[in-house]
Amino acid sequence: MNQVKPAHVGYFFGLSVVELAAQLRTGRVTSVALTQAALDSIERLNPTLNAFVQLDAPVALAQARKADELLAQGRDLGPLHGIPVAVKDNIDTSDYITTYGSAHFEGFRPRRDALCVQRVREAGGVIVGKTLTHEFAYGPTGDRSLQGAAHNPWDPRCMTGGSSAGSAAAVVSGMVPLALGTDTGGSVRIPSALCGAVGFKPSYAAVPLDGVFPLSTSLDHVGPIANSVEDARLLFEVLSARACAPTIPEPGTLRVGWIASGSFGPVDTAVDQQVYLTAQQLFGDTLQEVTELAAVAAGMKETLGMLQRAEAFDVHAERMQQAPQLFDPEVRARLELSQEVRGWQYIRAQAAQQQYQAQMASLFECYDLLLSPSVPIIAPAVNAREVRVEEQDIDVRAAVLSYTSPWNLTGLPAISLPAGQVRGMPVGLQVIAAAGEDDRLLQLLAHQKPT
Amino acid sequence: MNQVKPAHVGYFFGLSVVELAAQLRTGRVTSVALTQAALDSIERLNPTLNAFVQLDAPVALAQARKADELLAQGRDLGPLHGIPVAVKDNIDTSDYITTYGSAHFEGFRPRRDALCVQRVREAGGVIVGKTLTHEFAYGPTGDRSLQGAAHNPWDPRCMTGGSSAGSAAAVVSGMVPLALGTDTGGSVRIPSALCGAVGFKPSYAAVPLDGVFPLSTSLDHVGPIANSVEDARLLFEVLSARACAPTIPEPGTLRVGWIASGSFGPVDTAVDQQVYLTAQQLFGDTLQEVTELAAVAAGMKETLGMLQRAEAFDVHAERMQQAPQLFDPEVRARLELSQEVRGWQYIRAQAAQQQYQAQMASLFECYDLLLSPSVPIIAPAVNAREVRVEEQDIDVRAAVLSYTSPWNLTGLPAISLPAGQVRGMPVGLQVIAAAGEDDRLLQLLAHQKPT
Numbered sequence: 001m002n003q004v005k006p007a008h009v010g011y012f013f014g015l016s017v018v019e020l021a022a023q024l025r026t027g028r029v030t031s032v033a034l035t036q037a038a039l040d041s042i043e044r045l046n047p048t049l050n051a052f053v054q055l056d057a058p059v060a061l062a063q064a065r066k067a068d069e070l071l072a073q074g075r076d077l078g079p080l081h082g083i084p085v086a087v088k089d090n091i092d093t094s095d096y097i098t099t100y101g102s103a104h105f106e107g108f109r110p111r112r113d114a115l116c117v118q119r120v121r122e123a124g125g126v127i128v129g130k131t132l133t134h135e136f137a138y139g140p141t142g143d144r145s146l147q148g149a150a151h152n153p154w155d156p157r158c159m160t161g162g163s164s165a166g167s168a169a170a171v172v173s174g175m176v177p178l179a180l181g182t183d184t185g186g187s188v189r190i191p192s193a194l195c196g197a198v199g200f201k202p203s204y205a206a207v208p209l210d211g212v213f214p215l216s217t218s219l220d221h222v223g224p225i226a227n228s229v230e231d232a233r234l235l236f237e238v239l240s241a242r243a244c245a246p247t248i249p250e251p252g253t254l255r256v257g258w259i260a261s262g263s264f265g266p267v268d269t270a271v272d273q274q275v276y277l278t279a280q281q282l283f284g285d286t287l288q289e290v291t292e293l294a295a296v297a298a299g300m301k302e303t304l305g306m307l308q309r310a311e312a313f314d315v316h317a318e319r320m321q322q323a324p325q326l327f328d329p330e331v332r333a334r335l336e337l338s339q340e341v342r343g344w345q346y347i348r349a350q351a352a353q354q355q356y357q358a359q360m361a362s363l364f365e366c367y368d369l370l371l372s373p374s375v376p377i378i379a380p381a382v383n384a385r386e387v388r389v390e391e392q393d394i395d396v397r398a399a400v401l402s403y404t405s406p407w408n409l410t411g412l413p414a415i416s417l418p419a420g421q422v423r424g425m426p427v428g429l430q431v432i433a434a435a436g437e438d439d440r441l442l443q444l445l446a447h448q449k450p451t
Numbered sequence: 452m453n454q455v456k457p458a459h460v461g462y463f464f465g466l467s468v469v470e471l472a473a474q475l476r477t478g479r480v481t482s483v484a485l486t487q488a489a490l491d492s493i494e495r496l497n498p499t500l501n502a503f504v505q506l507d508a509p510v511a512l513a514q515a516r517k518a519d520e521l522l523a524q525g526r527d528l529g530p531l532h533g534i535p536v537a538v539k540d541n542i543d544t545s546d547y548i549t550t551y552g553s554a555h556f557e558g559f560r561p562r563r564d565a566l567c568v569q570r571v572r573e574a575g576g577v578i579v580g581k582t583l584t585h586e587f588a589y590g591p592t593g594d595r596s597l598q599g600a601a602h603n604p605w606d607p608r609c610m611t612g613g614s615s616a617g618s619a620a621a622v623v624s625g626m627v628p629l630a631l632g633t634d635t636g637g638s639v640r641i642p643s644a645l646c647g648a649v650g651f652k653p654s655y656a657a658v659p660l661d662g663v664f665p666l667s668t669s670l671d672h673v674g675p676i677a678n679s680v681e682d683a684r685l686l687f688e689v690l691s692a693r694a695c696a697p698t699i700p701e702p703g704t705l706r707v708g709w710i711a712s713g714s715f716g717p718v719d720t721a722v723d724q725q726v727y728l729t730a731q732q733l734f735g736d737t738l739q740e741v742t743e744l745a746a747v748a749a750g751m752k753e754t755l756g757m758l759q760r761a762e763a764f765d766v767h768a769e770r771m772q773q774a775p776q777l778f779d780p781e782v783r784a785r786l787e788l789s790q791e792v793r794g795w796q797y798i799r800a801q802a803a804q805q806q807y808q809a810q811m812a813s814l815f816e817c818y819d820l821l822l823s824p825s826v827p828i829i830a831p832a833v834n835a836r837e838v839r840v841e842e843q844d845i846d847v848r849a850a851v852l853s854y855t856s857p858w859n860l861t862g863l864p865a866i867s868l869p870a871g872q873v874r875g876m877p878v879g880l881q882v883i884a885a886a887g888e889d890d891r892l893l894q895l896l897a898h899q900k901p902t
Contacts, residue, residue: 310794317795342793343760345794346797348765
């Protein structure tokens with residue numbers, strides 16, 4: 001759907017992992033060549049985009065050489081074998097410094113890989129570097145970290161969104177074909193939507209969080225960022241250590257709901273129209289309007305806030321006491337507020353989360369998929385905290401989270417797909433499925449052709 | 452071990468449920484006769500002890516008549532069939548008003564029986580009335596409730612301890628042979644120890660809490676109060692809906708640990724010596740001193756406090772906002788403090804609870820049973836809040852909870868056995884077993900003869 005290119009693009013722009021995997025096996029390319037291409041693209045584009053925060057060419061190339069040797073010996077580890085992959089810097093890697101985007105961890109090298117990274121390595125993936133995360137993933141704008149702000153490949157004056165800021169910028173600009181992100185309120189889907197990538201937040205607990213720096217353990221997820229649903233699915237299979245079932249023809253017509261515009265907060269009308277148009281192209285013009293979510297939106301937001309704040313402060317209490325000056329001021333201000341959540345409010349939020357999960361399970365008895373814009377606005381300027389939408393000044397952080405965070409609270413699988421452009425910037429269509437229906441969601445979308 | 456009687460005793464003093472069950476089956480007594488004996492005893496003793504807060508003779512006698520009719524038809528519901536049982540007033544009964552000890556629920560009649568009450572009825576037990584609970588079970592002294600204070604059968608100037616104040620007084624004085632209590636920090640074992648009953652707190656979740664007014668859901672337990680381990684075991688089998696396995700001869704010698712005196716706080720030396728003597732009589736003089744608990748006592752107390760306060764405020768937040776004046780002032784003051792626990796502190800307390808549970812599991816790899824005084828002092832005067840112990844003024848509420856509450860935090864089964872007297876008042880020996888070893892604990896004690 002993207003007919004135009006970002007201003008600056010790298011080697012992997014427009015390439016699919018499936019094609020690359022085929023070329024690796026015919027010997028037309030090598031993993032070393034692909035990894036060198038990634039490193040060259042990063043060298044050229046990163047001064048503009050600030051997507052990567054840690055690189056180590058010898059480390060990356062050594063992995064690539066090993067992948068080539070194994071393939072040459074006939075040991076094929078699967079579709080990711082030899083493919084360059086970027087990893088968000090809040091995910092532990094034993095061979096790259098991992099800062100979690102914070103001065104608290106400047107120069108820190110974890111002793112072990114995160115379990116999800118280990119799985120990528122076991123599947124033959126080549127980790128080419130670490131991508132910028134908003135400090136401790138505690139922010140949806142991607143512009144506050146030890147390493148500064150990431151910049152949007154479509155217009156570097158604009159934010160990428162976050163917190164998986166660098167991963168989305170790296171994939172969209174073609175520095176790498178695949179990246180790992182994390183998503184606690186939308187942190188995979190928001191930068192994917194604002195930069196024009198496919199970003200998938202799986203069902204809660206589908207991908208293990210061992211070795212991922214926690215933000216909010218009730219809401220944290222790991223997921224892939226890619227250029228196509230097919231590629232995202234390949235990486236998800238590896239991350240979740242399960243093979244998606246082969247495609248099963250769906251009986252009858254899909255029941256697809258369009259979440260009534262504005263249900264979760266203000267939407268830029270042009271974004272809404274562009275996303276709805278894309279939804280109709282994919283699913284036909286029989287979308288049913290789903291009106292019941294507006295009534296629960298405020299409660300869901302409040303509940304998610306209570307859980308996230310209490311859990312985030314639990315993680316950072318000692319740092320807030322011992323070295324508060326090392327936090328970015330905006331992140332520190334959020335943590336100061338987080339301290340105030342009371343124990344009884346947290347208990348009630350846990351109970352409310354279960355109720356919302358039950359309500360969504362009921363709703364999905366009537367629908368196969370629900371659709372909405374992933375993010376109700378286009379990427380604002382880096383560091384912007386207010387934007388004017390439909391003659392209202394709205395808070396950027398609240399706005400970008402508003403349509404994604406309900407699916408962290410309820411743990412449902414949700415994906416952001418590129419849905420064309422508004423005023424020259426990408427917008428995303430969010431597609432949500434019932435809990436545990438990750439495979440089916442990815443299969444339906446991989447095989448859905450615009451009508 | 453009690454060679455003397457309380458000042459005032461009722462019909463069931465010194466009678467065992469096993470004997471009564473035999474007499475019911477030979478026709479020597481009827482359930483109606485036993486129930487009438489209970490009502491007569493209550494009528495005579497209750498003005499002094501204030502153990503029962505709700506009675507309804509026709510309701511009780513109708514249950515008894517039904518029990519007699521069933522037995523006459525040859526339908527024997529088991530060992531509790533026709534036996535009078537008292538129920539603590541924080542446990543729902545559809546046929547008796549249930550106030551939870553609070554002016555907030557004056558005259559309240561639940562629509563349904565609690566599940567544990569339903570099980571007693573299905574086993575043929577006759578509910579003869581409701582016993583005094585400290586308001587909302589939120590206090591270990593048994594002297595603050597809508598219905599005032601309960602009084603100790605051994606000296607009515609003294610407190611019973613609580614919160615299952617009336618249940619312990621009713622059983623010890625012989626008003627009824629069995630009663631249900633609840634235990635969140637010691638509320639079954641404390642009044643059992645201070646009044647001279649057998650009080651058993653089962654493993655966490657061994658008895659369902661449906662229909663029991665919550666105090667702190669991580670710590671709440673339901674358990675029996677009786678005059679012997681054998682009787683407590685009969686009621687526990689019914690409450691937990693499982694039959695204890697028949698006694699298995701224990702291979703070798705029991706490994707019994709004595710928790711080093713003072714580990715969980717100050718102890719009256721005379722109480723300590725009397726309880727230790729009883730422990731030696733029961734288990735021989737090979738008790739091993741367990742010294743490692745003193746180091747974790749403060750942390751366990753702090754953890755339990757965080758959980759209990761946050762969870763208690765969750766239960767009462769609306770009442771505290773809308774009608775705080777209806778609470779007893781002391782209970783209200785506790786709730787005001789409870790509001791202050793932070794969400795992140797609650798999360799850490801949950802994690803700490805799991806660690807203490809794991810530590811106790813390790814400790815019980817070295818021991819079959821651990822022993823301590825149930826309560827480190829004898830019953831103080833009703834309403835006393837400080838007592839002088841070993842030339843120190845100590846807080847009564849903290850003291851009576853100090854040796855029982857660690858086993859609520861860790862969820863281990865713990866029983867208080869009568870262990871003789873100190874200065875004319877009963878003291879209790881607490882026996883603790885590994886998680887899930889409820890049946891074995893009860894069997895070991897039922898068959899343990901003084902050496």
